[in-house]
Amino acid sequence: MVHPGPLTRKLIRDLWRIKGQAAAIGAVIAVGVMMLVMMTGLVASLGETRRAYYERYRLADVFAPVARAPQAVAAGLRQLPGVAAIQTRVAGSALIDLDGTALPIQARALSLPDYRSPALNTVYLTDGRMFDGERAGEVVILRSFALAHGLRPGDRISATMNGFRRELTVVGFAQSPEFLYSTAPGELVPDDARFAVLWMSRTALAAAYDMQGAFNEVLFALARGAEPEAVIAAADRLLDRYGATGAYALSNLESDRFISEEIGGLRRSAGSVPPVFLAVAAFLLYIVISRMVQSEREEIGLMKAFGYTNMEVGGHYFRMILAIAAGGALAGCLLGIAVGRWMVDLYLIYYKFPFLVFRLDPASFLVGFGVSILAASAGGLLVLRRVFALTPAVAMRAAQPPDYSGSGRFGAALDRVLDQPTRMVLRRLTRQPLRMGGAVLGVAAGLSVSVSMASILNSFDAMQALTFDVIDRSDLNVSFTQPLEMHSIHELKRLRGVIEVEPVRTVPAILRNGRERYHGAIFGLTAQPRLNRAVDADEQPIDMRPGGVFLSVGLARTLDISAGEMLSVDVREGRRPRLDLPVIAVAESLLGSPAYMEMEGLNRALKEPLRVSGAYLRVDAAQAEKLYQTLKDMPMVAGVSVKSDSLAALQRVMDQGAGAMRYVMALIAAVITFGVIYNAARVAQAERARDLASLRVLGFTSGEVGFVLLGELAAVTLLALPLGAALGYGLTFAIAAGFSTDIYQIRPVFSPESYGQAMGVVLAAALISGWLVKRDIDRADMVTALKTRE
Structure with missing residues (x-):
C-alpha cells in the first residue's frame, strides 16, 4: 500500500481546515463552468437538432410567395442557376x-x-x-x-x-x-x-382557393455553393408578372429567425458571462492563498530547512489551488449537465422539435477545466513568488511588524466618543487600505451582479407594461381579409359593446437601405393615435406627421439607418409600387420591429385613399362574449386578437427559453455574492485569530470580540453598497443588450425595489457569514490561538 507523502498529508489537512472557504470559492468556479457547459450544450443541441431536422424533412432554402402563377411556370423556375429542386404549393x-x-x-x-x-x-x-x-x-x-x-x-x-x-x-x-x-x-x-x-x-386545397392548375408559393432548394440572393433576384424577375410579393431566404422565415436569435444569444452569453465568475474566483483564491502563505512562514522555512526545494514547496500550495479549481470545475460540469437537461425540456415547449436531447459539447468540458485552472493559477502564481523568495532563515523569523506610524490618529475628541472596539475596527480599515479596498471591491462585484439581475427581472415586467399598457391601450385587434373602404370602421363602431374604434392600415413591404433589407410591414396610424401608439424614449406618444416613416429602435439598427436618411420601400400588395420615404424619427418599441406612418399619408403614397386593413377596439367587458360571436360571423374579418390572451402568451414565453435563463442567473448572482462575502469574513477571522484571543484574555466579552471582527465585515459591506450599485448600473446595460434581440428589446429599468432586493441579498449573505464566523469565534481554543505566530 502506497502511503501519501508528508506534503500530501499537509495538503489534505490544509484543505480540511479551510473547507468553508474552499467550498465557497469552488461554488463560484462551479457556477461559471456550469454556465459555460449549459450554454454551449444548448447551442450544440439546438443547432445540431435544427440542422438534422431541416435536412431530414428537406426544408426549403428560399420561399417565393406569389398571387397566382400557372403551373407551367415551374419548368422555368427549375432551370434557374443555383436551383437544385423546387416544390410548388397552394x-x-x-x-x-x-x-x-x-x-x-x-x-x-x-x-x-x-x-x-x-x-x-x-x-x-x-x-x-x-x-x-x-x-x-x-x-x-x-x-x-x-x-x-x-x-x-x-x-x-x-x-x-x-x-x-x-x-x-x-x-x-x-x-x-x-x-x-x-x-x-x-x-x-x-x-x-x-x-x-x-x-x-x-x-382539395386548389379547389378551395381557386388554384386549379396554378400555385401561389414556390419553394427552392439550392445547389451547394449557390447564393440565395442571386436565386431570390432571379425568381422575383420571373414571377413579377404573376404578382410576386418578394422571395426571401430561410434566414428570414419567422420560425428560423426566432431560433437563430436564441442560439446567437446563448453563444454570446457563453462567451461573456462565465469569465466574470472565474475572474472573481481567481481574486478570491489570491486572497486566501496569500493569507495562508503569510501565516505559514515558519512552516515554509522548516520545509526548506529539511531539504524541500522551492519547486516542491511552491508545488504544495499550487496543488491546493488546483484542487479547489478542479473540484469547482467538476461540480460545474455536473451542474451544467443537470441544468442543461432541465432547460431542454423548456425548449421543447417553446420550440416544436419532434425531439431535443441535451448534447454535451466535449470542448466545453475542456474549456471549462482549462479556463478554471488558468484563472486560478493566475491568482496563485502571484502568491508563489513570495514562497520562492523566502529563505529558511528569513521565513523562520517572525515577519517584520508593519509600520502604522503614517496612518494617523483619530484625535482626542473622537477617542472620547468612540469606545475601544469601535476604534479597533476603524484602525483596521485605515491601516490596511489596500487589503480593505480589495475586500470592498469583491463585495461590490457580488452586489453588482445582484443589482443587474434584479434590474433585469424588473425590466422584463416593465417591457410588458410598456407594450401592453402604454403603447397598446386597446382590448382587441381586428384584421380584415383585405384592405377595405373606411365605411367598414363605421360598421364596427355600430356593434353593441364597442366603445372606441381606431383604424390601422398594414402594408407588407420590403424595407431597404443600401445592402440591408428587412421583410416586414408599414403600419399606418391615425394622426393622433390613442389605442395603438408609437412612443419616444420618455414614453410620450409621437404624433404621426405626414410625409415620412417612423422606425422602431430595433428596425433602425437592423437597417443601419437614422433619422433624416431616405428609406426604400418595396410594397408587396396591390400595385406594388416602390417608394422612397424619409425617416422622420426613431421611435421606441420593445416588442417586434415595426415601422409607422401617418395613415392618410401612407394611403396617398399608395394612391389608395380611405383604405384600412384592420382596427383596434376598446370594448365593454360585460358584452365581450356577444361581440366576439358577432365578429366571428362577419365575412370581412380575417382574425381577432385579444390583448389579454397575447399578454398571457408573452408571459409564458418570458418564463421559458432565454426568459427562464434570467432566473438561473439571479440564483447564480446570490451564490457569487455569498461566496465573496463569506471569504472576506473568513480571511479577516484567520488574520486576527491571535488578536481576538488576546482580547478575550484581557477581559473583553465574546460579544465585544465578535463586534471587533464583525464590525469590520459590516464596514466593508456598507462601503461596498454604493460602489456595487454603481457597477451594477453599468452591468445592467451589458446584460440587457445580451438578452435583447431583433424580435424584442429589454430596456434597463432601475427602481428602488431592484436595488433594495439586491442589497437585501448582500446583507443576508453578510448576516449568514457573520453568524458562521461568530460561531467559530465562540468555539475557538484561546490557548492554541495565542501560540500562533503571525
Missing part, C-alpha cells in the same frame, strides 16, 4: 371554429401532393395517418394546436377558407421544421391554442 389563410371557443382561430392552410411525398418541406406525422388524396375533406393539423384543444384523430372541425365554410375530418397530427416557432399572422408571441396549420391534398 397556401392560404383560414379561420377555424371550434366548439367552446368564443373567437375564430387563425390558421394557415398548406397543400401537399395527393399521393406522394413532397420534394421539399415534408412533415413529421406524429399521430394518426396522412390524408387520402381522393377524400377532399381530410386534413392533417399541427400537433401543438391539436393538443392545446384536446383534439384526436377522427374529430371534425369547421374551417372558413376563401369565404366558404367547410367541414373537415382530422386524420392525423404533424410537426414541421417550417413551424418550429408558430405564431398567428401579425403576432410575435406563440400561442398553441390560437394558431393552427392545416395540411390538405393539393387537389
Whole structure:
C-alpha cells in the first residue's frame, strides 16, 4: 500500500481546515463552468437538432410567395442557376371554429401532393395517418394546436377558407421544421391554442382557393455553393408578372429567425458571462492563498530547512489551488449537465422539435477545466513568488511588524466618543487600505451582479407594461381579409359593446437601405393615435406627421439607418409600387420591429385613399362574449386578437427559453455574492485569530470580540453598497443588450425595489457569514490561538 507523502498529508489537512472557504470559492468556479457547459450544450443541441431536422424533412432554402402563377411556370423556375429542386404549393389563410371557443382561430392552410411525398418541406406525422388524396375533406393539423384543444384523430372541425365554410375530418397530427416557432399572422408571441396549420391534398386545397392548375408559393432548394440572393433576384424577375410579393431566404422565415436569435444569444452569453465568475474566483483564491502563505512562514522555512526545494514547496500550495479549481470545475460540469437537461425540456415547449436531447459539447468540458485552472493559477502564481523568495532563515523569523506610524490618529475628541472596539475596527480599515479596498471591491462585484439581475427581472415586467399598457391601450385587434373602404370602421363602431374604434392600415413591404433589407410591414396610424401608439424614449406618444416613416429602435439598427436618411420601400400588395420615404424619427418599441406612418399619408403614397386593413377596439367587458360571436360571423374579418390572451402568451414565453435563463442567473448572482462575502469574513477571522484571543484574555466579552471582527465585515459591506450599485448600473446595460434581440428589446429599468432586493441579498449573505464566523469565534481554543505566530 502506497502511503501519501508528508506534503500530501499537509495538503489534505490544509484543505480540511479551510473547507468553508474552499467550498465557497469552488461554488463560484462551479457556477461559471456550469454556465459555460449549459450554454454551449444548448447551442450544440439546438443547432445540431435544427440542422438534422431541416435536412431530414428537406426544408426549403428560399420561399417565393406569389398571387397566382400557372403551373407551367415551374419548368422555368427549375432551370434557374443555383436551383437544385423546387416544390410548388397552394397556401392560404383560414379561420377555424371550434366548439367552446368564443373567437375564430387563425390558421394557415398548406397543400401537399395527393399521393406522394413532397420534394421539399415534408412533415413529421406524429399521430394518426396522412390524408387520402381522393377524400377532399381530410386534413392533417399541427400537433401543438391539436393538443392545446384536446383534439384526436377522427374529430371534425369547421374551417372558413376563401369565404366558404367547410367541414373537415382530422386524420392525423404533424410537426414541421417550417413551424418550429408558430405564431398567428401579425403576432410575435406563440400561442398553441390560437394558431393552427392545416395540411390538405393539393387537389382539395386548389379547389378551395381557386388554384386549379396554378400555385401561389414556390419553394427552392439550392445547389451547394449557390447564393440565395442571386436565386431570390432571379425568381422575383420571373414571377413579377404573376404578382410576386418578394422571395426571401430561410434566414428570414419567422420560425428560423426566432431560433437563430436564441442560439446567437446563448453563444454570446457563453462567451461573456462565465469569465466574470472565474475572474472573481481567481481574486478570491489570491486572497486566501496569500493569507495562508503569510501565516505559514515558519512552516515554509522548516520545509526548506529539511531539504524541500522551492519547486516542491511552491508545488504544495499550487496543488491546493488546483484542487479547489478542479473540484469547482467538476461540480460545474455536473451542474451544467443537470441544468442543461432541465432547460431542454423548456425548449421543447417553446420550440416544436419532434425531439431535443441535451448534447454535451466535449470542448466545453475542456474549456471549462482549462479556463478554471488558468484563472486560478493566475491568482496563485502571484502568491508563489513570495514562497520562492523566502529563505529558511528569513521565513523562520517572525515577519517584520508593519509600520502604522503614517496612518494617523483619530484625535482626542473622537477617542472620547468612540469606545475601544469601535476604534479597533476603524484602525483596521485605515491601516490596511489596500487589503480593505480589495475586500470592498469583491463585495461590490457580488452586489453588482445582484443589482443587474434584479434590474433585469424588473425590466422584463416593465417591457410588458410598456407594450401592453402604454403603447397598446386597446382590448382587441381586428384584421380584415383585405384592405377595405373606411365605411367598414363605421360598421364596427355600430356593434353593441364597442366603445372606441381606431383604424390601422398594414402594408407588407420590403424595407431597404443600401445592402440591408428587412421583410416586414408599414403600419399606418391615425394622426393622433390613442389605442395603438408609437412612443419616444420618455414614453410620450409621437404624433404621426405626414410625409415620412417612423422606425422602431430595433428596425433602425437592423437597417443601419437614422433619422433624416431616405428609406426604400418595396410594397408587396396591390400595385406594388416602390417608394422612397424619409425617416422622420426613431421611435421606441420593445416588442417586434415595426415601422409607422401617418395613415392618410401612407394611403396617398399608395394612391389608395380611405383604405384600412384592420382596427383596434376598446370594448365593454360585460358584452365581450356577444361581440366576439358577432365578429366571428362577419365575412370581412380575417382574425381577432385579444390583448389579454397575447399578454398571457408573452408571459409564458418570458418564463421559458432565454426568459427562464434570467432566473438561473439571479440564483447564480446570490451564490457569487455569498461566496465573496463569506471569504472576506473568513480571511479577516484567520488574520486576527491571535488578536481576538488576546482580547478575550484581557477581559473583553465574546460579544465585544465578535463586534471587533464583525464590525469590520459590516464596514466593508456598507462601503461596498454604493460602489456595487454603481457597477451594477453599468452591468445592467451589458446584460440587457445580451438578452435583447431583433424580435424584442429589454430596456434597463432601475427602481428602488431592484436595488433594495439586491442589497437585501448582500446583507443576508453578510448576516449568514457573520453568524458562521461568530460561531467559530465562540468555539475557538484561546490557548492554541495565542501560540500562533503571525
